[in-house]
Amino acid sequence: MGHIHASKKCQGCALFADSKLFCAQLNGAELDALSQKSRTLSMKRGDSLEHEALAHWPLIAIDSGVLSMQHLLQDGRKTIAALFMRGDIVDLRNVSNRNRGALIALGKVDVCRLSPKVFEDVMARNPDAQRVIWENLRDQAFRAMDHSGDIAKKQALEKLASFIFECRNRQVGYKDGDLVEIPVRRVDLAEYLGMQPETVSRCFKDLEKRGIIEAPSLKMLRLLNVPMLRRIANGDKDAPIREGKMKVLKFAG
Amino acid sequence: MGHIHASKKCQGCALFADSKLFCAQLNGAELDALSQKSRTLSMKRGDSLEHEALAHWPLIAIDSGVLSMQHLLQDGRKTIAALFMRGDIVDLRNVSNRNRGALIALGKVDVCRLSPKVFEDVMARNPDAQRVIWENLRDQAFRAMDHSGDIAKKQALEKLASFIFECRNRQVGYKDGDLVEIPVRRVDLAEYLGMQPETVSRCFKDLEKRGIIEAPSLKMLRLLNVPMLRRIANGDKDAPIREGKMKVLKFAG
């Protein structure tokens, strides 16, 4: 690897360490410049990036953890419109704060506020970096569209199944293993999927009862029947006869 | 205007004619090259761009009309995950057909399949073009996220109100006028918002009864009370006491 000049603070960062991510595309000089002009930040659950700060640092690169974009309705209802994770770069340059959600950490999150100036320079000169960043934004866009489609018409169980696959697709490695990490809390999951925590809980139980998943802990799942889970996620009405949904006949008298 | 070399077929196209859009950023040579290697296509309602075609022409620029990205569930339920309109450029390069929705026209749509080769060249050399295209993709991403937020927790009336504003924001000119064009049919609108056509109909009626909008035709609205509409869109629970929701007491005997 040629990044001998890699500034010290970048050494442990996923964006540099993972060859597919942004900072790994930079040459020594570029990385030095970016590193020097950028600012890392460690957030804990509930911390949010405020408009004030975002105005000066509108480019957020996620090293680790889960950052959410939340929309708040007037009467207190909240929704999580998007989840950003390791490798994602959130670009809020020239984005009016109007109508834009707040960026709130869902746990410990390490981010790097990139210098817009250096970022632009790199974008103009380094085609590899440009490609990586472009594909990341495109992923964000398509992921959001997929997600819209999911929550629009699917029912609770189907949404949850889709979410499990989304987690599996996004986690590092283990893509085809049967272990899936759920990196967010039940409440957050509910807000992301547009349902209530109670419903989330019931749906997990449902999948367990039917032997499709196993939940060793709150944050970890083992998939026992991937094809069936897929069918449910795809809205196959034959499969998901909900447990306990058969009407019990009542005998009169 | 300097675009004297503008190839004939581009003259009437919004992407060239509107100075904020992609093709207007190109110089004569670039436009010529792009024009020559690209293919226009006129679609009518129901036409879809198939994977076969998209493999060779993965870059779709919308000149006019509304193109939808639809997700189809196994049992026939459909959802519209995104709407693409004038100026949008859909980039499906290297996107696996797996899990990606179909691109289907919701009416007469004029598109231009851009040559990936020339597009890449332009992206690499022309910073203005790069900026425009980047901002367009970012808009698509944020729009999709906003939309996710909308359909996740809002109720029917609120979703519709949000959609009216989305239409207003996206239509050319008239941004602050009180006339809003609804460029899609009721059915499509329902699929986009994740509700039933019947519910859409009832909600329009509701807004009319309450004097918030007026509907001279199916495709055109006049906003009579923008602040109230905004409050509803923002989920203000004080405002939207649904018409006809007061329980009528029934007198026994």
Next chain:
DNA sequence: TAACTTTATTGATCGAGATCAAGCCAAGAC
């Protein structure tokens, strides 16, 4: 380890919107 706080689960009830089934109306066909 116990005391305490926060988060998740379970159970019971209720309601917004889905669903089903007609009815309506405008545009084009015959």
Next chain:
DNA sequence: GTCTTGGCTTGATCTCGATCAATAAAGTTA
């Protein structure tokens, strides 16, 4: 003109998931 067709609307009923309330489990602190 009448007939047809497709989209929209209206009304009646039913259901899934929201909501409320209580309990259990997990995480945190002393």
